[in-house]
Amino acid sequence: MPEYKLQRFRGGWAVAVYKGGKRLSRRQLECRDAAGAAAEFGRVVEDAQRPVDPTVRTIWEGYIAAKVGRRIAENMGWTGKAVLAFFGDRKPAEITEKLCQAYTAERRAAKRGSKQQQDRFAAKGRAVPIGVTNGTIRTELNQLRAALLWAEKANMIARAPAIEMPSAPQARERHLTRPEFDRLLDTAETPHLRLYLLLAISTAGRNAALLELTWDRVDFERGLVFLGPRHSLRPQKGRATVPMTNTLRAALANALAHRRTEHVIEWGGEPVKSVRTALGKAAKRAGLPNLTPHMLRHTAACWLAEAGRPMTEIAAFLGHADDLITQRVYARFSPSHLRQTADALEVGRARTVR
Structure with missing residues (x-):
């Protein structure tokens, strides 16, 4: 079972979750004074130890709360719009390879841009761009996987399901001169x-x-x-x-x-x-x-x-x-990359000169 500790954090208080001596997560408490933080800590621990069967939405929001102040929390506020619309009301045990493939297919078929941008395309008689890229879909599913693994470590769920990913996009070779x-x-x-x-x-x-x-x-x-x-x-x-x-x-x-x-x-x-x-x-x-x-x-x-x-x-x-x-x-x-190896394959007069 995890161990819960009340700790000072960023000028206030936080509840930290430990397992085997290793901290799994830390969440900022709203109360700033010691007495109020202690009471809030007790309520948080009581809620955490109560048997639950959380939805993906609950896990996603809990993970963001645990990462408050970090850029990942801000990013997941945006990616959550797509992820939670599809997975939010489901339980982790319901997530299968087939369901992940269905999410990928839905995102590939999604219209890109805001409603205003889509309207501008339509007003000009142009087709609205369709399809979110594999790179974006992989980012969204990777964040879902991170939240589920966090929930497993925090004992919110017994086991995080495997997340099926679309193929990775080809690496961009372009760089500026x-x-x-x-x-x-x-x-x-x-x-x-x-x-x-x-x-x-x-x-x-x-x-x-x-x-x-x-x-x-x-x-x-x-x-x-x-x-x-x-x-x-x-x-x-x-x-x-x-x-x-x-x-x-x-x-x-x-x-x-x-x-x-x-x-x-x-x-x-x-x-x-x-x-x-x-x-x-x-x-x-x-x-x-x-x-x-x-x-x-x-x-x-x-x-x-x-x-x-x-x-x-x-x-x-x-x-x-x-x-x-x-x-x-x-x-x-690098100009020297494989140069000596290539020299070993030299033939004819050029080889004798060396």
Whole structure:
């Protein structure tokens, strides 16, 4: 049986669930004073220990509550619109391979865009785009699987069902050349997008890490950018600590002088939650269709490989736990990749010269 503990958390109180000495989850309590938190803690534990047969909706909402304050909780608020419309009232035991395939088929047939966007297509006599991509469907089902596995660990359900996924989309090979990036930078009309682009290409950071970056993690004295928690002993996946380039240092110094929030990427006195619209418009002006924030991280990694940097260094720059995935994706961009192996196959006079 899990063990429940009342703990201090973010200036208030939280209930934490442990099993075998390992914390499984933590949920913020509403009461801020000790007495009120203790009473609320008792009610939460009583409810948690009461035998239940939760629906997917209950599990999904519980998982979001356990991850409050993290980006996954915000993302699942959006993906939940599709997932809960289909799975929400079902029990985990009802989820089968066939049901997952039915969800995939329904999402592939779904109309894309908002009602207003669909109406605009119809008014122009154009067909409304149909079909959500496999990548989006896999994201939705992966989040469902994560919530169900969490429920199993929290003893809400006996066992999380297997989730059938559509095939993974082919990896995007496209990355920007240096002239293309320069063109993109020239078309960035707002300061926050220009800074975002310089930050993305100079740190190879993930989109979420860049948007969440705060000034306390920018160290001008040592010339470092901490994409993850500055003093964490367990770095977050994909969030490395990287040196500033000279160009980035100058851009950051200018942004710091004009800052209005604690976030590095800001606009109108507010942190920026997404750059997709601004980036899409700039990419269109630059003649670079289908540009995504992740493509900038991919571009930075490709440039490092093309410069002949060791895969271990590139892995560290990207925040990979080891260089296995780095080798698999980026080694082929290195000018020295398989060069000695190819030399062993040299024939004729060229072979004797060597």
